[in-house]
Amino acid sequence: MAAPNNLILFHYPYSPYARRVVWYLALRGIEYAQCLQPPVMPRADLDALGVKYRRIPVMAIGRDVYCDTRLILRKLEERFPxxxxxxxxxxxxxxERLLEKWTIEGPVFSRAASLIPTSFPTMNDPTFMKDRTQWSGRPWDKAAMEKGRPESIAYMKSAFDFLETTLLADGRDWILKTDKPSLADIEGIWPFDWLVDMKGSLPPDVVSAQQFPRVYSWVSRFRAAVKAGKAAVPKPVPLKGPEAVKLILEADFAEPSSGVDANEPLGLTEGIEVEVYPTDSGFLNRDRGRLVTLTHNEVAVTSRSRDGGKEIRIHAPRTGFRVTTVEAKAAAGAKL
Ligand SMILES: N[C@@H](CCC(=O)N[C@@H](CS)C(=O)NCC(=O)O)C(=O)O
Incomplete structure (x- = not known):
């Protein structure tokens, strides 16, 4: 089976981050293939590809692998103008960009995630809890979540109120007064869409369609638009892991690498061995390879597939990720 448009999305459907990409593709009518992943590590398919990054989603475009929805959406915009x-x-x-920063780099997602009811089956599954402790770098402690709940409810109430009384206050359908949902809607809506259906997360006497009618009807309109978009194109092509890995390794690179910016603040040069990893979560899983791109927007390194050692490139956004030289790490280790 081939991957339409050379796009393969690695995700699991209940990831609120993955939905950002799934929605985007549906609203654009762009066909793609998907390779569903387990909700916890290990993820053998990504490992076989040579990807250590542990967060979901990941998207391959040809032999280039893109981490983080901020970069994935940007690349899709560029590739399908x-x-x-x-x-x-x-x-x-x-x-549009401030909404992206508010929901992803700011506190909205983490506050929303802290409202997952502690009675949920995943919150009582030791494998899941251990996995998310590794992902977040701190214990997923149910007692601490319960203690923090009132503060997170108050935070989310103010976030709903912000949208209700500013961007949506004049009764517009879409954030930028477009005639259909735009990227700004995707950047803003996803944590709200996630919470409104999560029973037990928000007390209805504090946050509901009664208090925030504009936000709730925006969510319903958006869902209807995504549903119509999904109905208009064939379903994503399902790929098993080995098939997806084979297609990626046989594909061409989707783009040339951009090299390292002149006067790059880190003083790193093209071709040196570096480690790349996110700084907010999933920071223990680090990709290591030759630096091929380092700009104010993006970093990319080479990696090799586990079998056959075929080269791929792994890309990440510049903000929220750290790039360090492997020598610096070895030197720090030697001092200990
Ligand atoms: N900033 C990243 C965050 C991705 C993220 O945290 N995804 C969650 C799933 S919703 C995750 O990876 N959780 C741990 C896991 O699935 O391994 C993005 O925009 O893609």
Whole structure:
């Protein structure tokens, strides 16, 4: 089986981050293949490909592998410019990007995640709890979650209120007053969409369609638009792990590497061995390889498939990721 448009999405359907990409593809009518992943480590398919990054989703475009939805959406916009969903004017672009920063780099997602009811089956599954402790770098402690719940409810109430009384206050359908959902809607809506259906997360007397009718109807409209988008294209092509890995390793690179910016603040040079890893979660799983791109937007390193040692490139956004030389790490280790 082939991957439509050379796109293979590695994800699991209940990941709120993965939905950002699934929605984008549905709204654009872009066909793709998917390789479903287990919700906890290990992930043998990504390991076979030579990817150590442990977060979901990951998207391969040909032999380039993109980590983090911020970069994945940006690359899809660039690769499929006809009908792109991104804003055009500077002020509108600012709203779109600030929504991305607010929900991902800011506290919205972590506050929303802390409202997952502790009675949920996953929260009582020792394998899941151990996995997420490794992912977040701190214990997933149910007692601490219960203690923090009132503060997170208050935070989320103020987040709903912000949307209700500013961007959606004039009764518009979509954040940028477009005639259909744009990237700004995707950047803003995903943690809200996630919570409104999560029974037990938000007390209805504090946050519900009654208090925040505009936010709730925005979520319903958005869901209807995604549903219509999904119905208009064939379902994603399902791939088993080995098939996905084979297709990726046989594909061409999707883009040339960009090299290292002149006056790059880290002083790193193209071709040196580095480690790349996120700084907010999943930071113990680090990709190591030759540095091929380092710009203010992006970092990319080479890696090799576990069998056959075929080269792939792993890309990540620049912000929220750290790039360190392997020598620096070895020197630090030697001092201990
Ligand atoms: N900033 C990342 C965050 C991705 C993320 O944290 N994803 C969650 C799933 S919703 C995750 O990886 N959880 C741990 C796991 O599945 O291994 C992005 O935008 O893709």
């Amino acid at each position: 006809n009908g792109a969903l991104g804003a055009t004017g500077p002020e509108q672009k600012a709203i």
